[in-house]
């Protein structure tokens with residue numbers, strides 16, 4: 279994919295102008311000014327020159343005397359002094375009386391060099407500068423209002439080096455839907471014969487970093503038609519009304535170039551719900567209205583397809599989503615295990631990789647990572663290989679970089695005291711042991727207790743739940759118990775609590791609340807939604823939708839549920855305290871424990887008690 283730019287006049291042209299201007303000033307103007315400059319001298323010098331008969335012409339005015347030397351090259355002036363005999367003496371010295379001294383040197387040429395030429399140079403410079411600025415603003419001199427109302431959409435044409443669908447791994451449904459659009463633009467007759475009309479617009483929705491922009495670029499790379507790309511925020515300008523003008527201009531261009539594709543990235547910048555209040559954002563609403571009108575206005579059969587991307591679909595104005603505008607919604611979700619493997623492979627093509635790299639294992643470790651994070655993981659691995667002076671990336675690089683991307687770099691200078699390290703070890707093993715005892719399967723991929731730059735003192739890589747879309751009430755409860763397991767282990771072993779559990783507490787509370795308010799898992803409240811999710815793809819914020827009394831009750835239920843699960847976790851750890859000691863000791867000594875090692879220790883009957891247990 280290549281961006282097409284209008285041919286530019288080479289910069290050297292402008293430099294030439296500047297050089298010529300400087301040349302003019304130096305060689306024409308300066309001497310002219312210098313030559314014509316009238317030098318002020320004192321009266322005695324004038325007398326002296328007169329006595330030496332060195333004066334050429336002289337002109338006596340009422341308050342000054344202007345005179346030249348014999349060669350008439352230099353002009354001098356001096357003040358007058360009452361000296362009645364002066365004219366005679368001058369006459370004797372052979373000076374010519376002339377009233378033309380200054381005139382001859384100044385009138386036209388002075389005006390020319392002192393005023394007109396600098397003026398012209400300034401005008402030329404000003405013109406050149408303003409031209410340059412306008413070019414920067416995205417419009418040429420020919421555009422209306424000096425280019426301000428012009429959309430600065432970039433136009434791309436197909437090129438062999440562009441991004442293709444094959445560069446986007448996973449996301450097969452999205453690719454299928456988009457390739458249909460591309461196919462339509464290439465053979466519209468085939469569709470017209472049946473009478474099918476293509477959707478006018480398609481909206482890519484999904485969390486950040488899942489490849490929405492990448493997919494749109496791939497469409498540009500695959501399609502043989504012009505591709506206009508603009509970001510939603512670019513419509514909103516300093517000047518009121520310019521956004522709407524830009525939308526108009528964009529669609530005008532698109533109509534001229536049809537068939538073509540228009541891509542509006544981050545459309546939520548202009549597509550937010552209009553709230554109908556007077557205090558609303560006028561500029562944005564005007565822009566949105568213009569967009570709605572334009573989308574209605576153009577003929578779908580002409581072959582203009584609008585693509586847009588957003589990660590806040592529920593904030594978009596409903597009018598934008600109705601059929602006839604963005605009637606096709608293409609979900610671009612976080613990749614599953616196979617998707618992650620594919621994405622890793624796509625990005626690994628760009629770097630040198632050793633034979634031992636097991637993409638499946640890396641993908642498993644990076645559960646929940648987005649495409650952008652996976653791309654970052656591969657890059658971090660390559661950087662690590664360079665740091666270690668290796669020529670290729672190994673499995674160890676990959677695994678370390680998963681942790682770097684998810685939990686941050688290892689903090690080399692933060693040294694935990696032995697006591698703290700022990701607490702962290704018990705805490706992390708507490709989580710894992712509670713999880714393992716509830717499900718009878720490996721709960722973790724790996725646990726490390728090396729401090730990370732993200733602030734985590736220990737880090738647990740969960741195994742993925744597999745292809746798992748429904749969760750039962752029991753599973754959710756077990757999850758809460760697992761969250762509380764870390765704190766429970768600290769209480770059981772050290773009889774004290776630390777700040778290390780704050781994140782666990784937050785997550786346990788969130789989950790317990792969701793069970794009651796959204797999943798209908800409390801007998802008393804039943805299937806009533808008391809909370810709505812407002813921002814599905816960006817963190818999933820929720821807002822309560824119930825009376826204050828109900829909220830109080832919910833809070834109490836949440837408390838009870840978490841307490842109950844905490845007690846359960848404590849009981850599990852109490853019953854398995856031998857294994858808890860054994861596992862924590864292993865983790866404390868090795869700083870890392872893998873899922874297999876964990877299960878191995880858990881499933882081999884303990885031989886000799888290694889710690890003074892509490893049994």
Ligand code: ADP
Pocket residue numbers: 445446447448449485486487488489490491492493587621624648649650651653
């Ligand atoms: P967003 O969905 O936020 O627009 P991008 O399309 O900008 O995300 O993705 C950011 C980067 O992540 C891409 O440049 C690419 O390197 C990587 N990436 C994301 N998804 C994928 C994917 N499915 N296949 C390959 N690379 C991907």
Ligand code: MG
Pocket residue numbers: 490491543544587
């Ligand atoms: Mg994007």
Ligand code: ZN
Pocket residue numbers: 705706709764765778779782
């Ligand atoms: Zn914890």
